[in-house]
Amino acid sequence: MSIQNKQLKVLVIVPSWHYYADPVKHQPFWELYYATHLREAGYEVEVVDLRIAESDSFEDMTKSIVEADFYFYWIFKTGDALEIYSIVKILKKRFPKSIHAAGGTHVDKTPEDAKKHLDAIVIGPGEKSFLNIIEDTLKNNLSEVYASNYSEIPFSETLIPQRDFLPKELVVNNKLFTGYADVPGTLTYFSRGCIYRCSYCTYNVPNALQVxxxxxIKDEISYLKDRYAIKGILVKDEVAINPNKKICTETLNALQESDIIWRGQTTTLATLDQLKHAADSGCLELAIGVETADENVMKIIDKTWQDQKQILDFAENARKVGIKIKVCLILGLPGEPRDIVKKTINLLEELNPNFASVSGFLPVPGSPIANNPKKFGIKKIDNNWHKYSHLLFRFADNEEVGLPFEYDTSENSINVFSRQEIIENIIEVQKWLKDREMVY
Ligand code: SF4
Structure with a gap:
């Protein structure tokens, strides 16, 4: 490719994350990650951050986006899909020669629909595919689909995302460690994927843990400390305490040697020894996906690798080593019994976590439940993806964009709750948590 070609302009767009009460609290890791790969290959790359857009109107949001040769997107959450497709439409109209391509979990799971909105789609990781899209366009040979396999692109051999694409205030803030004094923090991933297959989930892409x-790990933390004076990290990995003992030890050693505090999320399979090591490495808090207080629902969602004894043991072990826990629950899952609210509150009382969050169940496209809704007693799914959020009534009483489905509640169905009743259950548990100051 000639130098001139390398002077092409590439914009990576971060959507508004409209479903969050505070979109700038978390940072757009994957957009920065792929922008770094493109810049490393010699292209002129900018990241456009719509999290700070002042209007909800897609037209207004996109007004300041300048002309570029390529616009790339990473649709990690279904809730971003309609916004991104609308932006593509507007920018295509304004800049007809521009090429628009996206990857991400949502694209992996809904390729046929994604193709209708984009010039090219990326299936699997994007490290090579986005570059191939540029190169093929220059050869007038753009394909519709760019697929690569996660097993061919280990996360261990890729670049550390550079944060200088964004102003400092969008990279670092003190909100990620609210309640822990003044800790400048940012978000990162030390692994991608998950080895489990919970039936409501699509975050297990790849279905392996690439570390x-x-x-x-040490280089990235050192960069974040030197350049941004970061003192705390939100480790966004799906499973921060790796079930592989050797990898777990190496990762936690790296964190420990980096002299940083961190919080993250993990499974309840972490052992006392692992939790002790995590505490020694600077871990202050771990979120765990408890999901449901009902053992039958736990089976339905294919999470039989955890039961209530294990959850209670984890909580006790975490307390022993001084790690705070945040319990994540989902209400509205298939098969919930009439007394799910009572059961949930009983479990919370028994667990006595420091924090808890309640989400509304979301039949995310590509998840086993959304792939086979009848089996789970769902009679209707609303495909308006703009409504796809699981955060309901957590930060505001009018925060209600989720539950885009309706259960069959007839006599032989496994489900008993209407959409309205699920909403009421969520409100009741949210209120219980707010009264005890367990929500943040
Ligand atoms: S819910 Fe968590 S543990 Fe289950 S498959 Fe998804 S990422 Fe893995």
Whole structure:
């Protein structure tokens, strides 16, 4: 490719994350990650951050976006899909020669629909695919689909996302460690994917745990400390305490040697020894996906690798080593019994976590439940993806964009709750948590 070609302009767009009460609290890791790969290959790349857009109107939001040759997107959450497709439409009209391509979990799971909105789609990781899209366009040979396999692109051998694409205030803030004094923090991933297959989930892409090497972990933290004076990290990995003992030890050693505090999320399979090591490495808090207080629902959602004894043991072990826990629950899952609210509150009382969050169940496209709704007693799914959020009534009483489905509640159905009743259940548990100051 000639130098001239390398002077092409590439914009990576971060959507508004409209479903969050505070979209700038978390940082757009994947957009920065792929922008870094493109810049490393020699292209002129900018990241456009719509999280700070002042209007909800897609037309207004996109007014300040300048002309570029390529616009790339990473649709990690279904809730972003309609916004991104609308932006593509507007920008295509304004800049007809521009090429628009997206990857991400939502695209992986709904390729046929994604193709209708984009010039090219990326299936699997995007490290090579976005570059191939540029190169093929220049050869007048753009394909519709760019697929690569996660097993061919280990996360351990890729670049550390550079944060200088965004102003400092969008990279670092003190909100990620609210309640822990003044901790400038940012978000990162030290692994991608998950080995489990919970039936409501699509975050297990890839269905394996690809990890960063200890060297990379230390280099990234060192970069964040030197450049942004970061003192705390939100480790956004789906499973921060790796079930593989050797990897777990190496990762936690790297964190410990980096002298940083961190919080993250993990499974309840973490052992006392692992939790002790996590505490020694600077871990202050772990979120765990308890999901439901009902053992039958736990089976329905294919999470039989955890039961209430294990959850209670984890909580006790975390307390022993001084790690705070945040319990994540979902209400509205298939098969919930009439007394789910009572059961949930009983479990919360028994667990006595420091924090808890309640989400509304979301039949995310591509998840086993959304792929086979009848089996789970769902009679109707609303495909308006703009409504796809699981955060309901957590931060505001009018925060209600989720539950885009309706159960069959007839006599032989496994489900008993209407959409309205699920809403009422969520409000009741949210109120219980708010009264005890367990929500943040
Ligand atoms: S819910 Fe968590 S543990 Fe289950 S598949 Fe998804 S990422 Fe993995």
């Amino acid at each position: 960063r090497t200890p060297r990379q």
